[in-house]
Amino acid sequence: MTDLTNLTLAEARDGLKAKSFSSAELTEAFLGAIEAANPKINAYVAVTGDQARDMAMASDARLAKGEGGALEGLPLGIKDLFATKGVHTQACSHILDGFKPEYESTVTSNLWADGAVMLGKLNMDEFAMGSSNETSYYGNVVNPWRKTGSDQALVPGGSSGGSAAAVAASLCLGATATDTGGSIRQPAALTGTVGIKPTYGRCSRWGVVAFASSLDQAGPIAKTVRDCAILLKSMASVDAKDTTSVDLPVPDYEAALGKSVKGLRIGIPAEYRVDGMPAEIEALWQQGIAWLKDAGAEIVNISLPHTKYALPAYYIVAPAEASSNLARYDGVRYGLRVPGNDIVDMYENTRAAGFGQEVQRRILIGTYVLSAGYYDAYYLKAQKVRTLIKRDFDLAFEAGVDAILTPATPDAAFAPGEITDPVAMYLNDIFTVTVNMAGLPGLSVPAGLSASGLPLGLQLIGRPFDEETLFQVAEVIEKAAGRFTASRWW
Template sequence: MTDLTKLTIAEARKGLKNRDYTSLELTDAFLSNIEAANAQLNAYVAVTADKARNMAKASDETLAKGVGGALEGIPLGIKDLFATNGVHTQACSHILDGFKPAYESTVTTNLWADGAVMLGKLNMDEFAMGSSNETSYYGDVINPWRKQGSNQDLVPGGSSGGSATAVAARLCMGATATDTGGSIRQPAAFTGTVGIKPTYGRCSRWGIVAFASSLDQAGPIAHTVRDSAILMKSMASVDPKDTTSVDIEVPDYEAAIGKSVKGLKIGIPAEYRLDGMPGEIEELWQKGIDWLKDAGAEIVDISMPHTKYALPAYYIVAPAEASSNLARYDGVRYGLRVPGKDIVEMYENTRAEGFGDEAKRRILIGTYVLSAGYYDAYYLKAQKVRTLIKRDFDLAWANGVDAILTPATPSAAFGVADQDLHADPVKMYLNDIFTVTVNMAGLPGISVPAGLDKDGLPLGLQLIGKPFDESTLFQVGQVIEDAAGSFEPDKWWG
């Protein structure tokens, strides 16, 4: 039998339906891979082997009757931000020590309803705060990719680094992830996987631990554009428990795969050509332009003048919302509690010990920009900038642009514990330079693997779409995937 873990979701779905193998066999293959690799890659913080096998057996019974959901029997990894009933859910933070919710997030509820199997909970930056997956209480996630001829450990990107590594290293068929400023698209680009951040409101946020509520959005990471389309269809829904979720019909995203892009207008924003941008990124972008042009798309230059303000505005809005959202973690009802002589000292001790450095940094920034005397100067101004960023995109759509093509990241994956980046948090934040505008405007964006750099590391291209027009991103993304081919890391682990 072929290695079942090498199958795409689309292939596995077909094989399960034909009874070429069982979901239990598929699930056991992935559990074996996890057992062999996780000590080195640290992608999973909790493996739910017994639960996975029970879910797989139930799927096999369903499939034997000739029925089954859209993801019947497909083994998935779940980011530790999603509440899973009775299973470790800690946002990879010490402050949520031992927390196991008595409820299920809407997104995972949708996946289980469609027959998916849960392999376990995936590592991530603490409270989704990070661009390298080095802020987790459970330690760094390691990228399965390495530079040619090097043994140096590389980061998988963040905050959904566990999701990206697990998919790239064949430790699950696909994974849930979240994106607040690039946390799906950047790790996807760093690991040669496909990641889509849907339109704000497309997926319910209920049962997902909040970082910045006006920016957070769930989405999938998978091997192919088609697989990400299959997962998106199951994850998306309106939800009465989340008033920001939008009641718009969820289309069959897979139907967009393979459609011609002839006549589509693809915008190329001048402002994404940054000073000092590596030549490889520029070349990759040009390659993407040429692929789309060859496929019949019309390439148009556009201007998005407020792009340069996106990153500073984001790092005011996101920490402000984080400061508010993380105020609830105080040691009183659940999670970590560090005693003190009175309740105030207990609060202080718990939060001091429970939060990591990056979470503390963002809470402090957020509290500062929301404080009396600074609110107007910082937070209010950042929200006005956000409106201008959104208007730049609105003008592009009004001028007939169907999608926008940009690089996904300013570089390939960098080394774990890169001193240059750790000494200067702002340099780390610059990894989000191409992605934050999408969150600020609430738009969908997808990262598709598009090539390898001079060291043999994957690079991604980003497509940005109109609100609730993820179908066009899958349609155009498939053209890039077809032209670029597939990429797989050389296996050095397990």
Template structure:
């Protein structure tokens, strides 16, 4: 029998419905894989074998009655940012020690309603603040990929590094993730997986630990474009508990796979050719252009002139919103509490001990840009720049562009500790933050390997709520580039 962990979601769904395999067998296969690999990769911070088997058993019973949901029996990993009732939910931060919410996030509730099975909670950068998964209280995640001929560890990207690493290493069939400035697409590119950040408002944010409320959006990471389409269909919904979720019908995204892209106009922005970008990234980009052209798409050069201001504006808006959102972690109601002589000292002690360096840095930046005398100079100006960034995209759509093709990241995965300067680390998001600033959908699709044998991704950016076009185009790139898998080095480790 095929190794069950090698199946895609689409393949497993068909086999489960045909009763060729059971949900219990599937869950056991993944739990076994996690047991072998997780000590080496640190992708999961909490594994839930009893819950997984209980959910899989219920799935088998429903499938036997012919009642299976869209994801019946499919084993998933959940980023530690999503509230899961009675199960570890700590945003990988010390400040939320021991927190097990009495409620379920809307996104995970949607997945369970469709029959998905939870394998556990996935590692991430603390409060989703990071581009390398080095800021987690539970230690860094190790990328399943290694350079050819090297056994040195690499980062999986962040903040959804645990989600991307778990999918790449076949420790789950798909994973939930979140993207505030590139946290789905960048780790997907670093691990050879597919990740889509949907349009802002497509998925409910209720029950997802907030980082920057006007930028955060949930989305899936999976092996294939089709699998991402299947997951997003279940994750997306309007939600009365989240007024930023949009009341639009959720399309059957999977039906877009395989549709002709003939006549679609693809924009290539001049501003994404940044100084110092490796030649291999440019080559992949040109290759992606050629693939789409061969499939019948029309390629046009476009300009997004305010792109150069996106990163500095993002690193004002995001920390400002984070400083406000993280004010609730004070040691009073839940999580860590470090006593002091009075309540003020208790707040100070708890936050000093509970937050890691990167979170403290962003909270301080955010507090500074919102403070009296600086609000207009920084935060207000950044919001105006954001409007201009969105207008650049609006003009491209008005000129008939259907989607935009760019690299996902300025380079391949790097080694832990290699980047120590925060600003250099922030530059990892240079191609992805514009999408969040404009509230648009963006997908990263594997586009080949570099000369060291590491995966590189291409990013497609779409019009608001036109994720179908991204799946349509992403599938063309995927078919042309092929699928890539890391070596299973941890099995022998």
């Protein structure tokens, strides 16, 4: 039998239905792979082996009766931002030490209802703040990819670096992730995996540790476009516990695959040609355009004039919301508590010890821009800019554009510690933050390799709640580019 961990989620689903192997065998294969690889890759911060075996046995019993949900018996990894009942949920932060919630997030509840198996909790940037997975309290995740002929470790991107690395290293069939400014699409691009940030409101945020509530959205990272489509169908739902979730039917995203893109209009925004963009990123973009043109799509040049303001506006809105959301972590009810002379002293000691440097930086920025003298000058102005960014996209879609094609990242994966300037790190999200600011769906699909043999991704941006078109177009790119898998060194 081939190594079961190398299967795609769709292949594993079909194999289980055909009784080629059992969920127990599949789960055991992944637990063995995690045991062997995790000391080197550090993708998992908690492995739930016993729970996974129990869930797999229950799945096998259902499958034997000819029953079972859409994800029956399929082992997944869960980002440490999703509440999992009785299981480590700490947003990879010291301040949530020992926290195990008494409830399950809506997204993970949906997955378990469809029969999925939980392998464990995945590493991430602390409170989802980071673009390289170097801010986790549990240490950085190592990208399964290496430059050709090099042993140097590389970052997997962030904040969903554990999710992307686990999928790329075949340590799960797929993973949940979240995206506030690019945290699904950027790590997917840097690890040769597929990731989609759905439209804001497509997936419930209930039970997901909040970073910036008007920007956060859950989505899947998987090996293929088809796998992502299967996972999103289960993750998405309306939820009475999250009033920002949208009451629209969840389509069968898998059914959108295989459709021709002939006649679709693909927008190419001039503003995404940023200064200093490497030639290989431009070449990749042109290659993507050529593939879609060959498949019958019409290429249209468009303008999104407010793109240049997206990153600065994002780094006002996101920290402002973070400073508000993270005010609840004070050492009183749960998590870390560092004693002090009085309650204020205890708050200060706990927060100073519990939050990492990047989280503290963003809380301070956010508190500053929300303070009395600066609210209008910063936060209010950033929200106005956000409206203009969304309007740019609205006009493009009103003009008949079906999807927009851009690079996913400005470069390939880099080494840990290589980028020390916070602003230089924030620039990794230059192509992705606009999508969150406008609340649109965005998908990253692997499209090629850099000169040094590292994966590079292209991004597709769609109309609100039109993830189907993104899957349809992404599959054309995927078929033209082929699959990319890391050479095993771990």
